[in-house]
Structures are given as C-alpha cells and as structure tokens.
Amino acid sequence: AELDNARTGRSGSLASPPTSSDFKQKIDVNPPKGTRDFPPEEMRLRSWLFQNFREVSQSFGFEEIDFPVLESEALFVRKAGEEIRDQLYCFEDRGNRRVALRPELTPSLARLVIQKGKSVSLPLKWFAIGQCWRYERMTRGRRREHYQWNMDIIGVPNVTAEAELISSIITFFKRIGITAVDVGFKVSSRKVLQEVLRRYSVPDNLFGRVCVTIDKLEKIPMDDIKKELRAAELSEQAVEELLQILTVKSLEELEEKLGSSVEVIADLKQLFSLAEKYGYSEWIQFDASIVRGLAYYTGIVFEGFDREGKLRAICGGGRYDRLLSTFGGEDVPACGFGFGDAVIVELLKERGLLPELSPQVQNIVCSLDQDLQGAASLVAARLRDKGQTVDLVLENKPLKWVFKRASRINAQRLIIVGSSEWEKGVVGVKMLSSGEQYEIKVDELE
Numbered sequence: 001a002e003l004d005n006a007r008t009g010r011s012g013s014l015a016s017p018p019t020s021s022d023f024k025q026k027i028d029v030n031p032p033k034g035t036r037d038f039p040p041e042e043m044r045l046r047s048w049l050f051q052n053f054r055e056v057s058q059s060f061g062f063e064e065i066d067f068p069v070l071e072s073e074a075l076f077v078r079k080a081g082e083e084i085r086d087q088l089y090c091f092e093d094r095g096n097r098r099v100a101l102r103p104e105l106t107p108s109l110a111r112l113v114i115q116k117g118k119s120v121s122l123p124l125k126w127f128a129i130g131q132c133w134r135y136e137r138m139t140r141g142r143r144r145e146h147y148q149w150n151m152d153i154i155g156v157p158n159v160t161a162e163a164e165l166i167s168s169i170i171t172f173f174k175r176i177g178i179t180a181v182d183v184g185f186k187v188s189s190r191k192v193l194q195e196v197l198r199r200y201s202v203p204d205n206l207f208g209r210v211c212v213t214i215d216k217l218e219k220i221p222m223d224d225i226k227k228e229l230r231a232a233e234l235s236e237q238a239v240e241e242l243l244q245i246l247t248v249k250s251l252e253e254l255e256e257k258l259g260s261s262v263e264v265i266a267d268l269k270q271l272f273s274l275a276e277k278y279g280y281s282e283w284i285q286f287d288a289s290i291v292r293g294l295a296y297y298t299g300i301v302f303e304g305f306d307r308e309g310k311l312r313a314i315c316g317g318g319r320y321d322r323l324l325s326t327f328g329g330e331d332v333p334a335c336g337f338g339f340g341d342a343v344i345v346e347l348l349k350e351r352g353l354l355p356e357l358s359p360q361v362q363n364i365v366c367s368l369d370q371d372l373q374g375a376a377s378l379v380a381a382r383l384r385d386k387g388q389t390v391d392l393v394l395e396n397k398p399l400k401w402v403f404k405r406a407s408r409i410n411a412q413r414l415i416i417v418g419s420s421e422w423e424k425g426v427v428g429v430k431m432l433s434s435g436e437q438y439e440i441k442v443d444e445l446e
C-alpha cells in the first residue's frame with residue numbers, strides 16, 4: 001500500500017484500482033554512458049581526494065578559481081591533431097552558438113587571465129578542481145567525464161615555477177601515502193624538439209603539431225608516426241634526428257648531442273638542482289621521450305607515472321608560454337598541471353591505500369512518542385546552534401529502529417526525549433560506543 005501511495009501520489013486508500021496508464025514506463029535509472037553518480041560512499045572518497053587537493057594547493061599559497069563547464073567551442077578548436085580536439089563534446093545551443101563541455105581547464109584559465117588583464121598583478125597562483133568532458137565512441141567503454149585538479153603559475157618565466165608545481169604534486173602524494181617507490185616523474189623539455197626542428201628550419205607553426213604526433217609514440221605504429229611527420233613536411237633526416245633524440249637517456253648525453261650552450265640544458269640542470277634542494281630528487285628522472293599530448297606546451301613537460309607500469313599517466317603538465325596569444329591576448333609566461341580523479345584511485349586501490357571513510361554524525365535525536373516530536377526538534381536545534389551535527393528522527397519510530405539507524409550512520413550519541421524526563425526538563429543520553437547513559441538538562445547539552 002505504501003508503495004502504491006508513493007507511486008500514485010495518493011494518500012489514504014486507492015480511489016480506484018490502477019489502470020495501465022498509471023504504470024509509467026520505467027526510465028533508465030543509470031547515469032548517461034561514460035558518466036558516474038556519486039552516492040554517499042563514493043562521494044566521501046571524492047571529497048577526501050578533493051580536500052587533499054585543496055589543502056595542498058592552499059599550503060602552496062594558491063587561490064581557488066572556477067569557470068563554467070560550458071565554454072565557447074572556439075576555446076578548444078586547435079588544429080594540431082590532438083585527441084582532445086577529436087573528442088570534443090560540442091554542440092550548437094538554442095541560440096545557435098557553438099559551445100562545448102570543457103575537455104580541460106587551461107584554456108578557460110587563459111581566457112580568465114586575458115579577461116582580467118592589468119587588473120591582476122603577477123604572478124598568479126591559481127588552482128581549480130573541475131569536471132572535464134570528452135565524447136569518445138563507447139567502443140572502448142572509457143569514461144566521458146572526470147574531475148581534474150589543476151594548479152597554474154602565471155607570470156614566472158623560469159623553471160622555479162615548474163619545480164614548485166612538481167613539489168606540490170609530491171606533497172599531495174605524500175599526504176595520501178604514496179612514495180617515490182610507487183610513483184615517479186618523467187621530465188623533459190619541448191625545447192629539445194624545438195632545437196632539432198630549428199636546425200632543420202621547420203617553421204614554428206608546425207611545432208605543436210609535431211609534438212602531438214611525437215606524443216603518439218607507443219600508441220600508434222611507428223610508420224604512422226613517420227607518415228604524420230612527413231605530412232608536416234619534415235625531411236627524412238629531420239624525422240630520423242627527432243626520433244633519435246627522444247631515445248637520449250641522460251642530460252649528459254643530451255648535452256653531448258645538442259651542445260652545452262643550448263638553453264634547454266640550463267633549464268633542465270636548474271630544475272634538477274632545485275629538486276635536490278626541495279628534497280625530491282628521488283622522485284624525478286630525465287626522459288627525452290616525454291612530450292605530452294597538448295599542442296600548447298613550449299618548455300618543460302612532466303608526467304607522473306606508476307613505477308609498476310600498470311596504469312596510465314597519473315598527472316601531467318608543463319610550460320605554455322604562448323597560449324594566451326593564440327586567443328588574441330598578450331603572452332605571459334605560464335605553467336601548470338592537470339591531475340585526474342580516476343587513475344589515482346586505481347593506484348590507491350592497487351597499493352591498498354584507499355582510506356576508510358565512514359559517515360560521521362555526533363548525535364541522533366528521537367522522541368519516544370508523537371507528542372514530543374516538537375521537543376525533539378527543539379533539542380536538535382539547540383545542539384546545532386552549538387555547532388553539533390544532529391540526525392533528527394522525523395517519524396515516530398520504535399527504539400529498535402533508532403538504534404539500527406544510529407549504528408548505520410555511525411552516530412556517537414543518542415539523545416532520547418521522553419515524556420517523564422521532559423517534564424523534569426531533562427533528556428536521556430546514551431554514549432553509543434561506551435554504552436554509558438545519563439540524564440541531562442537540555443540547556444546543559446553540548
């Protein structure tokens with residue numbers, strides 16, 4: 001009967017038996033393909049993760065920002081052959097505007113920096129945690145949304161900024177129990193590729209596209225890589241030298257190949273020297289093959305990886321000194337990273353580091369009969385005014401039911417409003433872990 005009333009919205013007995021039109025076709029109660037719900041248990045893990053993102057960002061002096069999840073499509077239509085472009089979740093709105101669900105946060109950040117212009121003083125240290133989207137054919141059954149933590153430093157040209165960003169990620173890892181045994185950072189600079197392309201007079205406007213192609217190494221066949229590079233009008237010699245330089249295994253070897261006068265050597269040496277001062281040398285290694293897949297990086301690039309090699313990159317970032325001018329703004333030196341909320345959870349599961357997060361409430365308040373529901377509300381309000389958390393039982397339930405709920409919500413204390421006690425101005429208190437119980441004046445409750 002309860003279900004019937006709930007279903008038909010009727011109270012009391014049914015006026016007439018349900019007809020076929022009353023039975024609604026049941027909708028699909030799952031979220032859209034590639035998206036997730038966050039019921040309480042999953043939401044506690046997400047909140048715990050985001051709380052760590054926020055506390056690390058704030059401990060590094062960063063300020064939180066956010067932007068609309070919906071942006072103009074124009075913000076993301078780069079022509080460098082990026083996967084992020086191919087999978088853009090874009091559409092035309094009712095005002096015939098081309099819009100997109102953001103696939104990343106950095107272009108929005110660049111838009112906001114341009115918008116703020118001279119009204120903000122550099123450097124900016126901003127962070128954001130935002131849902132990002134991609135429309136991928138579900139053939140691979142991959143997710144279409146994830147939450148990304150981004151930290152960006154705007155207005156600092158030297159690698160002290162990248163060193164600080166890597167330090168912030170390592171601080172995060174340490175907070176959640178991940179060590180340099182579990183995770184490392186591969187670090188390189190796109191100036192390595194830029195130097196090789198310069199030596200073969202490859203026009204600057206092809207730089208992003210070449211990097212995006214190089215990033216596909218190990219993802220697509222070598223022949224396709226070479227085909228794409230030749231399509232970008234690189235000579236056979238340039239292609240060979242590019243692919244060769246990516247196999248360099250150390251800064252010393254890189255210096256032998258490029259010469260010590262090249263700026264990129266100084267950048268990388270300074271970064272590794274700063275890492276030593278921060279105390280995180282064991283976390284990072286030079287790896288010339290790291291280019292990252294976003295067209296706009298121009299300098300240092302890095303990615304966090306799991307040393308067991310089972311998972312995809314955990315996070316990644318780098319310098320993007322030319323992004324603002326692609327939107328018509330004045331270029332400002334910039335670097336940042338993105339850190340997704342999915343791979344890190346897989347890593348924590350792998351390492352047995354998922355935190356035990358149970359619901360927490362300090363009080364559950366109930367009345368022993370219907371007439372005292374108001375008194376129970378008064379007690380709940382008093383406790384909440386004193387900053388206590390209270391689950392107020394909202395219906396007349398047997399005590400057995402209340403104890404069951406108290407256990408389920410992990411309440412610390414049960415407050416019982418009974419008629420004889422209430423007449424004396426007191427309530428019953430039961431500490432649910434120790435079992436201790438006593439009476440107390442309502443005004444003395446805290």
Ligand SMILES: Nc1ccc(Br)nc1
Nearest residue numbers: 103132133134143145
């Ligand atoms: N860029 C992006 C967006 C959404 C997911 Br899931 N992965 C990557």
